[in-house]
Amino acid sequence: MIQQIKYYEELEEFKSSSLLSHQILHIDLSNNQIGNEGASSLGSALANCINISNLTLNLDYNKIGDEGASGLGIGLANCINLSNLTLNLDYTLIGDKGASGLGFGLANCINLQNLTLNLIWNLIRDKGASGLGSALANCINLSNLTLLLNGNQIGDEGVSGFGSALANCINLSNLTLNLSKNKIGYEGASGLGPALANCINLSNLTLNLSENKIGDKGASGLGFCLAKCINLSNLKLYLTSNKINNEGASGFGSALANCINLSNLTLELVQNKIGVMGAQGLGSALANCINLSNLTLNLNYNKIGDEGASGLGTGLANCINLQNLTLNLHGNQIGAKGASILGSALANCINLSNLTLTLFNNKIGDKGASCLSFALANCINLSNLTLDLYENQIGVMGAQGLGTGLQNCINLSNLTLILDENQIGVMGAQGLSSSLANCINLSNLKLNLYNSKIGDEGASCLGSALANCINLSNLKLNLDYNKIGDEGASGLGSAIANCNNLSNLKLNLCSINTSQKFELLSKCRKSKRLVVFYFE
Structure with a gap:
């Protein structure tokens, strides 16, 4: 019943x-x-x-x-x-x-199997966290626990007390614990680690300690304990802004290398100072995680440089079973050498179907962009690709190199390509256009070429390429500040009119005058299925 x-x-x-x-x-x-x-x-x-x-x-x-x-x-x-x-x-x-x-009440609920407790942005300190922990120690039948305590005032003592309680929950298989934006140092993180090590049946763990101060000792201690959770298959760990340096990242990496059953990993270390050695340590760890099929790695603003990117690449080259990869490395002082070795690594990941690579605000240049394209040429199973190379000193040769790689990705259905604030020029736009003309299965395209000096001729070439993408249903095109006039706008409009399956169009083209806008609008509206049209 x-x-x-x-x-x-x-x-x-x-x-x-x-x-x-x-x-x-x-x-x-x-x-x-x-x-x-x-x-x-x-x-x-x-x-x-x-x-x-x-x-x-x-x-x-x-x-x-x-x-x-x-x-x-x-x-x-x-x-x-x-x-x-x-x-x-x-x-x-x-x-x-x-x-x-609340803990007093929960302590009586000994038959609980699934508990979600959301106490975000309250006024809980160490004593309150310990009280909650004591209650959870009674709930030994818990298999699924979600505890959200971010934005409180919990310090080391509270987390350690809480950790001691979790050590009793040996039947936990799924745990989500959010303690971000508290006052946790290395002692608290180290106290939490042994509790997690006791949860030997954990298969899914999400732990958010962002915006605390766990430092190197806390990161290494956490890693050492997580290495004992040998049944972990899914791990999401958020450690943004925690004063972690190369020692902490390397220590954590050494431990992570023991988690050989991981199939899904999300690791966020944004705005720390892991540097070259920390990135290399993480790379060495990833080399052992050969069963990974889904990886998200956020290392923005960590000064890893070319050598750090190379170390990461060396590790990724072993992850041949990866199907989904998100790699965020913006603001890391990566040049051509680092991008080249990353590219060589990605070339090994031939099973990738979804790739997001964010390298904006680095200095990979033409050589780095071309080497990345070599990798893309091997990833023939890609169906979804996001490539963010905003502000990377890429010129004509780099754009043409990217185009060469993209034209091999004939199975792409979704493509986001961000090349704003580079200097690809007319010939670079032509090279990209040739590749897009080959991607006949594209249904969703976002192309950002803001301030890239493509001019009328480059815009017309792009238009001709888009006319070949007969399956396009959604198009976002940002061509602001490219000195595009009558000829370019006209060519672009005529091409878009040929995209018969286009239903959604967003076009940024601020450089043309009112009469040119009117003509462009008239042409675009000839696309037979266009429902949503946004133009600025």
């Missing part, structure tokens, strides 16, 4: 309902001007729902405070048959007493 879900959006309506009859309950009181008294009365009502097994309670954006949270905790303490619980209490002015009060 399918149990009926009961929905309530009014507190009084729920309080007057048949409380004993509820088994699956969804209460949505978000942003409802409920204070501590309202939350306490809700808790009293929940205390009578002793048959409830599934509860979703949304109280975010209210001012329930410590007293209200404690009242809820008292109510939940009676709901001992709960197996699935979702509590959304973000922005509710809960401090240590309220968090501990």
Whole structure:
């Protein structure tokens, strides 16, 4: 028999309902001007729902405070048959007493298997985090836990206490823990690590410690403990802005090399200082992760340079089973040498179907762009490609080289190519155009050539190429500040009119005058299926 879900959006309506009859309950009181008294009365009502097994309670954006949270905790303490619980209490002015009060209630819910607890942007410090942790230590049957505590004031002591509790949850298979924007140092991160090492059944882990201060010791300690989670297949780790240097990144990398069963990895180390050695250490680790099929690596603004990029490339060359790769390396002082070795590595990843490569604000130049194209020529299974090379000192030869690689990617259906603020000129635009003419399966194209000096002739060549992309349904084209006049605008418009399957068009072309715009608009609107047209 399918149990009926009961929905309530009014507190009084729920309080007057048949409380004993509820088994699956969804209460949505978000942003409802409920204070501590309202939350306490809700808790009293929940205390009578002793048959409830599934509860979703949304109280975010209210001012329930410590007293209200404690009242809820008292109510939940009676709901001992709960197996699935979702509590959304973000922005509710809960401090240590309220968090501990909630913990008191959760400690009684020993049959919980799935718990989501959202306490984002409250006033919880160490004592409150430890109180929550003590409660979770009782919930030994948990298999899925999502705990969101970002934007509180939790320090090392609170995280360590919390970690000790998690060590009891040995049946956890899925854990999401967000502790970003707290006050956690290396001791807290190191205290959390051993707890994770006890969760030997973990297969999926998402851990967000961004914008804390765990440093090298914290990163290395975390890595050492994660290496013991040998059943991990999916790992997402966010460590942005944590004062991690090369030692921490290398230590973490050495540990990561032990996670040989990983198939999906997201690692974010944005705005640290891992440098050359840190990137090389990560590269060495990736070389061991031969079962990876999905990898997202965000290392923006880390000064890894050519040698660091080369180290990463060497590691990636071993990941021959990769199908989906996102590599964000902008602002890293990478030149032609680093881009070339990255390209050689990607050439080994012949099973890639989705690739996002962000290298904007580096200095790869013509040689680096051409070497990347060599890699693309090998990735014949690519269906989705995003290549961001904004502001990279790329000229004619680099653009032509990119074109040579792209023309081999005949299976591309989605392409985003960003070459803003380079100097590709007319001949570079011609080289790119030749490649696009080969990509006849493209359905979605975003091409940014802002301030790239392509002129009328370059715009006309692009137009001729687009006319060959007969399957295009969505086109975004940014050609601002390219000195395009009558001839270029006319050629572009005539080509777009031939894209018979085009339904969505966004065109940025600020350099032409009013009469030219009118003529271009008239031509574009001849495209038979065009529904959405945005022009500026």
